[in-house]
Amino acid sequence: MDAAAVDLDRPLRLYPLTFLEEGDEVTVGRADIDSYGLFPADGAALLRRLETGETPNDAARWYNTQYGETVDMVEFLEVLEAFELLVPDGEEVAEAGAVRWQRLGRALFSPVAWVLYGLLFIAGIVAMFREPAVVPTYHNIFFTSSSLVALALGNVLGQAPWILLHESYHALAGRRLGLNSSLSIGRRFYYVVFLTKLDGLVAVPRRKRYLPMLAGMLVDVLVVTGLTLAAVPLVGSDGFAGFMGRFLLAMAFGTLLRFAWQFYFFLRTDLYYLATTVLGCNDLQTVAKGMLQNRLYGLIGRRDKIVDAETWTPRDREVARWYVWLMVTGYAVLTGLLITAVVPAAIRITEMAVRKLFSDISPLNVLDVTVFLVLNFGELILAGILAVRGYRRRTPATVS
Incomplete structure (x- = not known):
């Protein structure tokens, strides 16, 4: 659906929506595809008017009367389209079935x-x-x-x-x-x-x-x-x-x-999500990383690398001011463990495997040592592969 081509004098078709009010913000979305957006209270109220069958123009006039401001309905509909809340022309909306299990x-x-x-x-x-x-x-x-x-x-x-x-x-x-x-x-x-x-x-x-x-x-x-x-x-x-x-x-x-391991909550474990929920945060880890990045690039004068902080919620910004140091400390501790414990243990395991291999070069013993090394180092290798894949996805491709 092209939001710009929508007839603003005709009611829109929307998928069944869920609304959750939390303070001055409302989470709105579709449970069937797990698509959700965070709307200001007035935006959610406007969406509710559309959901009841009002035309976009009628809803815009109501908004102007209610809040004393005009709203760009085309832009608003583009937001709804981005979250896949509008039913495309010709598509039938199936009734939501029960969730399995x-x-x-x-x-x-x-x-x-x-x-x-x-x-x-x-x-x-x-x-x-x-x-x-x-x-x-x-x-x-x-x-x-x-x-x-x-x-x-x-x-x-x-x-x-x-x-x-x-x-x-x-x-x-x-x-x-x-x-x-x-x-x-x-x-x-x-x-x-x-x-x-x-x-x-x-x-x-x-x-x-x-x-x-x-x-x-x-x-x-x-x-x-x-x-x-x-x-x-x-x-x-x-x-x-x-x-x-x-x-x-x-x-x-x-x-x-x-x-x-769940207590390493700076690694976004179960307890991290519990803590952010209790503290009322939205995306604390991203905001903390962005805040740290901005400080580092600010110190070296790379203003072009500074992340836009306008999208951060006030609560995330407030908590991130102290959480960022906890996160840095946690990563420093894990890095220290990597250097002082994981790497030495890996060297020790390798030495032990090599000695066992040279003591008996029979096929069964070679298989025993090989499988042992794969099981011990497979996780680190897989973590490295996932890290490279994640970096490639974040890095835009360039065409020469």
Whole structure:
């Protein structure tokens, strides 16, 4: 649809819209495609007039009477078109169906489920007090000494089901509210992460956003306690039972590490989104990075590189003034860990693998060492690939 060619004396067709008023701003959008925009209160009021069937010209006259100002309706319609809120000519609007897995989401966060979660947590804590051998520690990672590959496969691939469960709980907590979700792979500094997109949360009252944000950490706690309980009767046993007990404890400790990782909220973890929601921010990370960039380029006189701050909300600007230093400190700490811990560990692992390789050059041993190295360095390599791809997308192509 060409907004400039719209007959302003005829009513428009709009998709079913959601409106969420928060202070002087209103989030408006379509839940079916997760397309949302932040409108001033008067702009949302004007849109509501169009939604009721008023013609653009009638709505413009109402706006002038109500606010004492004129509005450029063509420009306003172009904004609506950019957010895909206007129905194109000839297109039929299908009724919105129920979101898949909504019933399951409601069941998993029902009062009965919360009682069961509480009992599982209490039982897990009691088991740790009664049997100190099952308390998660870093020693649990080394659940076998028979093969480097078995050790790496267990600790890396063994976490896959629990990672998927973590993201599934985010998605199902959103689906119980009728929100769509999608899963993707992303990067946070030198970490590769799975991401659950819940764009529809912006159209949900803030008090209802907390559970979808924290659902992953909730299930992490339940996984740790559940695996610990399952390991109790197996720890200390011989043979396969003892191996399974050690393996379950390794999975519990790995899950606990991922839970702790959420406190690196400057990497936009679950707790970052919780904090920005509580603080009433819109896009704190982007504003903090833009503020830091402006200060750095201002110091070296590169005014052409300074980011336009007009689009930043006052609240984001206020919080970013102190958050930017927390973000810089966090990245500095992770960089320090990279230099002092990750790189030395990588060198140590490589040396160990090389010694093992030269001690036995049989095909089976070569395969064992190769797979071990791939599992240990695969995440860093993938993070590098994602970083390069992201840089290329941000850098405009030039034609000579």
